[in-house]
Amino acid sequence: MGMYKITIFSIVVLFFLSGCEIGTQDTVMDSDVHTGTQGLIISTISGSPPKEILHRSPFQIGLELRNKGATNINNGYVLVKYIGKGKDYFNILDENTKAFSLEGKSVLNLGGGYDILLFNVENTAVSKEEEPGYFFGIIGCYDYKTSASVEVCLNPVSAETAKIGLDVCSTDDLVLGSQGAPIAVKKIKEYILPKQESGKSIVYFNVYLQNVGGGSIALLENYTDVCRGKGKTINLEDVKISAKIKNEEMSCEKVGKDKENPEQVIFICSTALEILESHTTILNIEAKYGYITKEIGVTMKVNKIAGDFCEYVCIKEEWGVCDVYGEGTEGKCPDGMKCCTESTSLCERDHQNDGYGCYDECAEGTLDKDKCPGDLKCCKELYVGGCEDEENPNKGNCVNTYGTSCNPFGGVRDGTCDEGLRCCAQSNPLCMTEEELGDSGVNYADEVDNYYCVLESEIGNNKPYTCANTTSSKCPGMGDNSKICCYIESKNN
Amino acid sequence: MKEKLVLIGAILTIILFVTGCTTGDGQTGFGFGSKSSDRFDDDTPFTAQAHQGDDGLALQFAKNNPPTKIYYTSAGTPFNVIVELRNRGAHQIDDAYLYLTGYDKNIIQDTRITPGGSLPVTFDLEPVTNFNPEGGYETVEVENTILNWPEGTDSYKPTIRASVCYRYETVANPVICIDPHPFSSLSEDKPCRVRNSYDYSGQGAPVAITGVEQEGTEDLLHLKIQVQNMQVRGVVYDEDKYNPDRGPDSSSCPFNLQYKDINKVDYDDPDFSGSGTKPQLIECKPDSPIRLVDNKATIFCKFSMPETDEIYQSPVNIRLHYGYLNYEEMSVDIMNVASE
Structure with missing residues (x-):
């Protein structure tokens, strides 16, 4: 029996010893920080927010931010918004958007940057009905970069008789892992054309890009607008990439989605290189973009306290005495607030799903009076972007009205134009009849027997134009530039 | 009995685990198992002898030059590459040239090259001789x-x-039997007989003459000479493509x-030594240079028999030259x- 114990003990000891390794270890420092498919990771701090709170009590939403990618985040934002029923049930006491910056992974900090953001929130009311929970959405928006460094093979290719295979490497397709960013280069295919007359070979790389982070992509210029719900995300094929090999910038263009794997988008990068001998070198591919994390949902319950608290909505008293928020009702509210039966304004209740809301500035012709609290107006929001932007819901044309309003041009539209121009409904004055204007929107060259805007001073005897009839208010211009809509009977030389 | 079996099992298990224990450089701790590289052994080509073996020039990287792992800390991080060269064969090497390739010369740049100062490095190496049994050496x-x-x-x-x-x-000098009457009675006591008698043992060169088959008539002597490139990783090529003055x-x-350049070997007309009566070359086919196929080739040579009744042995000088x-x-x- 003793023999058995000794034998088993020896075997166990040797089992552990066989894992030993003497001599030098394989690596002293792990310098590979370009791994992983995430950039910013947001998680809630345990208990913040709490799963349940009491009616009207303040609480915090605590967020842990980690930069698990290889790029520093210099201008990141976290947006917290209440997305549940009843717009005014919760009041985020700070700004609902907070800025942050986090360094990425590095040799000296393999875990990446870490930070905590706290949002102070107050519950102001609860729903009359029993709700299973109230929901908050949290997203992160940040600027990021994908940087892929790939070892590629350059073998001289000659149009002459094939050379013997003494190359040190081969130009097989390269399948890549992650690069420490939410957009990754997944695959690279290489093609080398034989030497041209210049002595250089044209080298092509097909670069396959994929969104592996689970979030959305935005342009670097407007990811903060997207964060606030005012801009649009873009597709992967709209990301701009750049590539460099042997200190030469390559020319890169998008090709489109990979038919075999539609999640990947193909870009082609090329340059001319002098390849004298077979060797490996580094291909650097870079993409810069804004990234929006997938929304995190947080749910919490609000427990009502029996008593004389306002069971509906506490609205700021300065907005009126519940006039647009339903009838006033009994119930205690914090100082400066009134207990009203409705949590949404009359404007929102009367205009559901048609783009109306309470705004400071309105799109032309959309005002619906007396349905918003305080100085806010019930209307469609004035678009502050470009007059001719595709995203402009009230898109128009930038025209020179020669000092008049847009009335001769079909009315005003929302949006900004360059100095001296106004945003109007159409680019040509109303003087043209509908049939003549047609789809071209261009004045006909032949004015005779047509309506045309002419200077008042050019009509009449001994003047360039004789009009069969004239109409005002359909042509632009004021003062000496004032034009009249004239049905041209004849042109007088 | 049971205890003995357990003891034997334990010993076998110990041996099994011990052989799995390795040192950091891949060597087994107790001398068992394959070594990571044969190039550091004394039994490699660096100890070959003259006119034997299949080596011409042997080369290897010096240990840790370059190291297998380099840490780049800043621009200008240095590292060395040292190549050891030795002529293990029987022929003098003149104006051999060495290139280093495989890496991007924008990233890794040479700062000093010894000897010569620039790539390619040209050098000469003495062959293995009685006075230099290890052959010429250069780094x-x-x-x-x-x-x-x-x-x-x-x-x-x-x-x-x-x-x-x-x-x-x-260079090979196989001994050939000159018999003007090869078909005479087998019972006759002859000094030599026509047969395939060449025993290959290496000529101190990477391309070797591995066999000589002989056939004779009363008028003609036929030789079938087997040529082979003995190194799997070595490349034999048309010596016209050797040129140290030209770049990549x-x-x-x-x-x-x-x-079209590789596997080409030039040969001189085989010649029997001696100045007296000897077989005269009529022709050899294929013409020089020959082309090796699957690293092998055969040269057929036809000689006229000398006008003599004597039977004797004579070496025939066969010389190949190549890049x-x-x-x-x-x-x-x-x-x-x-x-x-």
Whole structure:
């Protein structure tokens, strides 16, 4: 029996010893920080927010931010918004958007940057009905970069008789892992054309890009607008990439989605290189973009306290005495607030799903009076972007009205134009009849027997134009530039 | 009995685990198992003898030069590449030249090359002789720096290749039986008999004459000479493609050898030694240069028998000349630990 114990003990000891390794270890420092498919990771701090709170009590939403990618985040934002029923049930006491910056992974900090953001929130009311929970959405928006460094093979290719295979490497397709960013280069295919007359070979790389982070992509210029719900995300094929090999910038263009794997988008990068001998070198591919994390949902319950608290909505008293928020009702509210039966304004209740809301500035012709609290107006929001932007819901044309309003041009539209121009409904004055204007929107060259805007001073005897009839208010211009809509009977030389 | 079985089982298990225990460089701790490289053994070509073996020039990277792992800390991080060269064969090497390739010379730049100062490095090496049984020896040292590290790159793992091109010769003197009456009675006591009697034991060259078959009539002597490239990784090529003065852009060894250039061996007309009556060469086919197929070729030569009734042995001098390329490769792992 003793023999058995000794034998088993020896075997166990040797089992552990066989894992030993003497001599030098394989690596002293792990310098590979370009791994992983995430950039910013947001998680809630345990208990913040709490799963349940009491009616009207303040609480915090605590967020842990980690930069698990290889790029520093210099201008990141976290947006917290209440997305549940009843717009005014919760009041985020700070700004609902907070800025942050986090360094990425590095040799000296393999875990990446870490930070905590706290949002102070107050519950102001609860729903009359029993709700299973109230929901908050949290997203992160940040600027990021994908940087892929790939070892590629350059073998001289000659149009002459094939050379013997003494190359040190081969130009097989390269399948890549992650690069420490939410957009990754997944695959690279290489093609080398034989030497041209210049002595250089044209080298092509097909670069396959994929969104592996689970979030959305935005342009670097407007990811903060997207964060606030005012801009649009873009597709992967709209990301701009750049590539460099042997200190030469390559020319890169998008090709489109990979038919075999539609999640990947193909870009082609090329340059001319002098390849004298077979060797490996580094291909650097870079993409810069804004990234929006997938929304995190947080749910919490609000427990009502029996008593004389306002069971509906506490609205700021300065907005009126519940006039647009339903009838006033009994119930205690914090100082400066009134207990009203409705949590949404009359404007929102009367205009559901048609783009109306309470705004400071309105799109032309959309005002619906007396349905918003305080100085806010019930209307469609004035678009502050470009007059001719595709995203402009009230898109128009930038025209020179020669000092008049847009009335001769079909009315005003929302949006900004360059100095001296106004945003109007159409680019040509109303003087043209509908049939003549047609789809071209261009004045006909032949004015005779047509309506045309002419200077008042050019009509009449001994003047360039004789009009069969004239109409005002359909042509632009004021003062000496004032034009009249004239049905041209004849042109007088 | 049971205890004995358990003891035997325990001993076998111990042996099994112990053989799994390795040192950091892949060597087994107790001398069992395969070694990571045969190139550091004394039994490799670096101990060959004259006119024996299949080696011409042998080369290897010196230990730790380059090291297998290099840490790039800043622009100018240095490392050395040292190539050891030895002529293990029987022929003098003149104006051999060495190139280092396989890596991006924008990233890794040489700062000093000894000897010569620049690539390719040309050198001469004595053959193995009685006075130099190890053969001529040379080292080429290339001091490099890592300069233009590509931004955002964590590591670069080039394979450094040292290629040496040189001209070489193979000389063999198989002994042939000259018998004017090869079909006479077998019972006759002759000094020698016509047969395939050449025993190959290497000629101290990478391209060898591996066999000589002999057939004779009363008028003619036929020789069938077998030629073979003995090195799997060595490349024999048309010696016209050897040119140390041309760079990577030229059509010469090692960069631009084409299929039509390789496996070509020139030969001189075989000649029987001696000044007296001897077989005279009529013709040899195929003409020089011959082309090796699957590393082998055969030369057929026809001689006229001398006008004599004497039966005797005589060596026939066979000489091959060709260009040869040897190369060695080594992977280097350069890791970026520079602070940004």
